[in-house]
Amino acid sequence: MEKLIELVAEVLNLDKESISLETSRENTSAWDSLNHIRLVAEVEERFNIKIPFEKVPYIKKVGDFLEYIRE
């Protein structure tokens, strides 16, 4: 989880402390459509997992990634 938070902070170029599992697209202006795609790609590559193409739009907050990482 620590790794996920760090990754999100890095991609969004924000402080690690300001990120939690509840950080969402809605409440974070840096999380725009480009960064959304980058987040998905980074999570896939670093955790060596797949997030199906169809599920990408349903990721709304940081916590949503955990479902795929834990699987």
Added chain:
Amino acid sequence: MKLSLLSNVNLDSLISRLSKQYDVYKTEGYGTWIQEIINPDSGLYSFGPDMVFIVLDGEEMLRGQSESNEIIDVNINYIEEAVKNNPNITFFVSNIDLWTAKIESAKSGSKERRLEFLWEDSLFLLCEKYKNLYVFDIKSIVEDKGREQFYSKKLWYLGGIKYSMKAEKLLEQYINRCVASFKGKRKKCLVLDLDNTLWGGVVGEAGIEGIELSDYKEGARYKDFQRKLKEIKDLGIILAVVSKNNFDDAIKVIREHKHMVLKEEDFVALKINWDLKSQNIRDLSEELNIGLDSMVFIDDNPVERESVKRELPEVVVPDFPQDSSELVDFATELYNNYFYTLDTTYEDTVKTEIYRQNMKRRDAQKSSASYEDFLRSLETRIEIRRINAENVQRAAQLTQKTNQFNLTTKRYSEQELLALINDQGFEGFVAYVSDKFGDNGMVSVVITRRKSDSEVELDTFLLSCRVMGRFIEDRIIGFIEDLYKKAGYKKFITYYRPTEKNAPVKDLFERLGYTLLDVDPEGNKKYVLDFERLSECSRKEFGELIAL
């Protein structure tokens, strides 16, 4: 550093990465790279980048085009025009990777390969023609990583982004290397251990026959590593040995082992003794007159590395690979991280020899009765020429790298220097120094600016640390003074701007008899010399001067 990244595919993600470090130009959308580089009033040129990277996707460039060869010619012509019309900007243009091979009969061969080559070849010809153009070798990254890793289908379909995040990171590192090398930030000296570094095993125990160094199998790890180090050396990096060993044991291997790729003369110095390595490295730094922060130390022994790190924090000490079959990759990594070179000058290719001569001069000095006797015995020859297209590359390199004897520490690129000397008012000179021990090549750059009909000022005055302490500056500045005095000027204005490293020339102009006009709180000094008073100033004259 202002840079710009242009492409025919979406590189926003990479641009966003690079923006954390540099001032990066953002284009509206993508695919407008041709307009951007051709139109002199484009956003690109009003942004005023130092470096422009053009990363092209071959698939996109040739998509749906029946006459691929023609498209390639047209794009190459656009690039040539941009490069030719903007000599102050350094361009990096990528080669192309065509991965969707068309299904065809075996006989028709792979058209994609031929197109890739056509692009590469045309681009390479342009690079030979223009100094401000380099190939951005994206193809090698694709090949090293594999297309599977380099491209991302998901990102392509989601957002029109071709490259995976991994690929982006590699491109970012590559761009960082180009920028660092462009700024002249490479290290100068690679200091190497011997046992288990240049060969396998300990020569003091195993003997010359017992160490691992050969063409095949185990010993080839070290021979291949040495070959790579030799390639680095040939780019103008100097190699030195610092090893705890009996001198006779180790030198026997270097001189006699038939698989030693690196010969005695490839090393600028061999410190083979039982002293502390940190002390040996410090001595080396003094003898070569190279800063500790320009040195990289390689040793397989973690205790030695730790000790050097602690004693000499300025020296770069990379971790040694745990697995010695990775030594060749390690050498490549060293090159990429510390010695990446865009281009070499003649001086680079003979650098080790120049430093070796310097060591001999030091020995001659020790045996001379007085320092002045020693300087006279050197038979120094100083040749001054104007900066021109042939010598500007080395001149720019000197302005980038010279730290100690550098009065104003202004850094210039080749393009900036050429522009400067074509400007009315500026004049640029370089000096070459040789002596009975050998040729030092170009060691000094002087740039002046005429302020008025009676006043001329010094923009740049630097001297390579290799020839410091020989009063060569007296001859050079004497020449400049005479030149302008004869041309009817009355006053010569000079400056000293303090940096962390140029304290050695803090009082140069005081010694040369200039009058201090002003010192500000930062220590910036301004001087004047009235040419009428020139005869009262003393100049040390060692060696023969040949001017223009």
